[in-house]
Amino acid sequence: MEHLKTGELAKRAGVNVETLRFYERKGLLPVPPRRESGYREYPAESVRLIQFIKRAQELGFSLGEIRELLALRVQAGTTCADVRERAEHKIDDVRQKIADLRAIERALQKLTATCIGSGPLSECPILENLDGELGSGLVQPRSRQQER
Amino acid sequence: MEHLKTGELAKRAGVNVETLRFYERKGLLPVPPRRESGYREYPAESVRLIQFIKRAQELGFSLGEIRELLALRVQAGTTCADVRERAEHKIDDVRQKIADLRAIERALQKLTATCIGSGPLSECPILENLDGELGSGLVQPRSRQQER
DNA sequence: GTAAACCCCGTACCTAAGTACGGAGTCAAG
DNA sequence: CTTGACTCCGTACTTAGGTACGGGGTTTAC
Known part of the structure; x- marks a missing residue:
């Protein structure tokens, strides 16, 4: 199995399904592809991502700061020096x-x-x-x- | 000068006056003595206490946990083993x-x-x-x- | 092929941690 | 002895970070 539905992801990551939608809205979780029905299909790595978010929160980072941390990964239009x-x-x-x-x-x-x-x-x-x-x-x- | 009024304490500790009242209600800040007028008189050390609370928050402790940390100081009716x-x-x-x-x-x-x-x-x-x-x-x- | 279990979405609600408001009393500088 | 700054208190509002609801479509396991 390679992709997870919201419920599966939520369970594996130990969060509420609504939380996933919430994080998606907040830009913490990249918007996943959907099947025709509209169901989200998350890659399996999302579990780690969410766990990271949770842990970072417990370390005193706000969701905003966590977004910044995560933004150090991808994002085009920035120079390396900037990152x-x-x-x-x-x-x-x-x-x-x-x-x-x-x-x-x-x-x-x-x-x-x-x-x-x-x-x-x-x-x-x-x-x-x-x-x-x-x-x-x-x-x-x-x-x-x-x-x- | 030995005691501070709410405004002075708030300024020195870098928080809002209301926050002090809030912390007092929550049991984080010991209730200070009052003068007859009703004005609170805080000891000077309160500044550190508040700064500690603020910093602990940034480290991911909730006010509840901070209360527990602080409770490790005084408190009668507990054994040392417990603490x-x-x-x-x-x-x-x-x-x-x-x-x-x-x-x-x-x-x-x-x-x-x-x-x-x-x-x-x-x-x-x-x-x-x-x-x-x-x-x-x-x-x-x-x-x-x-x-x- | 149908029921139980999922998922969708928008919207409303909740808790923690403050912040603000505003009417009334107090202090201290002139 | 008054005026401006400060304090009191209760209550209401705000923001971040979720959670819950509920009507409707979808999947899956019999």
Whole structure:
């Protein structure tokens, strides 16, 4: 089997059928070919694409940003230099996210390391180290953009 | 100066005044003391707290999850073991996010590395490497939870 | 060849996370 | 001691990201 109907794709990717239509409208999912009946026929790779979208969302990318990420793939009428630059921008973004997550990870680790595992919370003094650690890693406000 | 009024806090933290009230209602921001007039008086540290919330959001945590993260600080009536366990859970989450972001970073890097910097996109073959790389790092569907 | 299970589409509805509004009280600078 | 800026609160609106509905056509499994 090479192409999937909406229902199959939705099931495999773990999303709602309506979500597929929604993504298509939003330009995240390339419009698939249709059979005469009007039924969509998705290539099997669409599963990964959708899973990527879902995961990217959980990493804090908006659908708009995800569209931009995906746009780094194809798209005619752009120069390679252009793509390259956009990609470099994204890399900076991603690295900042990683750095911030690591700060959170460290703070949480400090927590578990000091918190031996019994007794009431009042005897667990590290429970204040969190926000000293966090909140750094903040750069500029990072304008919550939104395009299209 | 030791305490801030809503407007000052909002400005320093870079959010809307209404957002503060909103966070307070949602239990993210501890309810501050008031002067007789009813005006809120926030401690100066609230700035960091709010910035943390904002940043955590950009890393893909929902307000509910952020509340949980913050709850790892104080809160009576819980044992240390309990806190420890929740923290370990969060650490797993965070590590998975980091791993996924790294996969994205690698994919983007591959892009910039191969894409030399000029010529039309059609001559830029790497623009397909993206989704091979991505979409891995996916574990289980990671139930999009939502509590409270 | 017909019923159950799918798919189509447009439109309406929902939740999370804010934002705005507006009437009334408060503060502080002149 | 007043005026402009700020605060209060409740309620309503908005935007992003879906979800649901429902009337009608299509497929597929008996």
